[in-house]
Amino acid sequence: MRRQKRDRLERAHHNGYQAGLMGRSKEMCPYNNANAKSEWLGGWREAMTDRSMGLFK
Numbered sequence: 447m448r449r450q451k452r453d454r455l456e457r458a459h460h461n462g463y464q465a466g467l468m469g470r471s472k473e474m475c476p477y478n479n480a481n482a483k484s485e486w487l488g489g490w491r492e493a494m495t496d497r498s499m500g501l502f503k
Contacts (some may be wrong), residue, residue: 455485462486467502469477 450458458477462485465474472490477483496502 453498455481458482458485464489465492466490467497469497475491 465486466489470490472487475483475486475488475490479498493502
């Protein structure tokens with residue numbers, strides 16, 4: 447049985463998290479869709495929190 451592709455919103459969250467870990471600005475969000483943009487920003491905020499706690503450099 448084939449594996450299903452990851453959900454688009456899950457992917458947006460993951461991409462936002464990766465962008466946050468790399469220190470990118472939240473203005474660099476590539477999404478125009480409100481739901482995807484919200485997920486991306488949520489991932490970005492989560493990454494920034496993790497960075498500020500010292501989990502990543």
